[in-house]
Amino acid sequence: QITLKESGPTLMKPTQTLTLTCTFSEFSLRTTGVGVGWIRQPPGKALEWLAIIYWDDDESYNPSLKSRLTITKDTSKNQVVLTMTNMGPVDTATYYCAHRPRDHSFFAFDIWGQGTMVTVSS
Amino acid sequence: QSVLTQPPAASGTPGQRVTISCSGGTSNIGSRTVSWYQQLPGTAPKLLIYSTNRRPSGVPDRISGSKSGTSASLAISGLQSEDEADYYCAAWDDSLHAYVFGAGTKVTVL
Numbered sequence: 001q002i003t004l005k006e007s008g009p010t011l012m013k014p015t016q017t018l019t020l021t022c023t024f025s026e027f028s029l030r031t032t033g034v035g036v037g038w039i040r041q042p043p044g045k046a047l048e049w050l051a052i053i054y055w056d057d058d059e060s061y062n063p064s065l066k067s068r069l070t071i072t073k074d075t076s077k078n079q080v081v082l083t084m085t086n087m088g089p090v091d092t093a094t095y096y097c098a099h100r101p102r103d104h105s106f107f108a109f110d111i112w113g114q115g116t117m118v119t120v121s122s
Numbered sequence: 123q124s125v126l127t128q129p130p131a132a133s134g135t136p137g138q139r140v141t142i143s144c145s146g147g148t149s150n151i152g153s154r155t156v157s158w159y160q161q162l163p164g165t166a167p168k169l170l171i172y173s174t175n176r177r178p179s180g181v182p183d184r185i186s187g188s189k190s191g192t193s194a195s196l197a198i199s200g201l202q203s204e205d206e207a208d209y210y211c212a213a214w215d216d217s218l219h220a221y222v223f224g225a226g227t228k229v230t231v232l
Binding site: 037039046047049052060063064096105106107108109110111112114 | 157
């Protein structure tokens with residue numbers, strides 16, 4: 001079955017750049033329509049969509065964070081990487097990657113990774 | 123403040139039916155499909171409803187979704203203790219060009 005797993009630093013200092021890797025299995029980002037997205041959740045707060053990348057390299061970003069985000073993919077490694085610049089304490093959150101199915105009649109993330117907690121503190 | 127508005131809490135006794143509302147606008151719920159996610163404490167969200175009213179394989183049919191105009195609803199019938207969780211609605215927003223989530227509703231089984 002499809003799985004995704006996030007990896008990256010657990011503790012960061014303000015102004016640093018965050019690099020998170022999502023390693024997935026049992027699907028390919030060469031398959032038409034498929035996408036991998038990133039969503040985060042500050043402690044005790046709601047989910048916030050960050051970005052998504054598709055099989056055809058199309059990218060989409062949350063407008064409120066677009067200037068700080070870059071999403072890329074390495075199809076041969078089955079990985080998607082998210083970078084976020086100028087991290088601050090408000091970016092402390094659990095970061096999830098998730099699979100978007102190839103059926104674009106709807107938008108949803110059907111399979112999620114377990115999440116990785118990132119704390120930003122001086 | 124979330125684009126999609128959900129009540130912060132809902133509750134019911136075992137066996138009851140609980141409904142969670144999600145209010146949006148014409149650029150999201152009014153023109154797009156809605157998804158719902160369940161998040162049990164300390165775990166990743168799980169897709170419960172997609173395309174407004176469709177259930178992924180494995181989600182019981184006592185869970186249902188609907189939409190009318192710019193509002194959507196999630197109904198849980200035959201409430202069980204394992205339904206205690208946070209529930210989030212979500213939809214693509216054509217004006218914001220973003221996938222937006224509601225603030226979440228905490229369901230408590232009394």
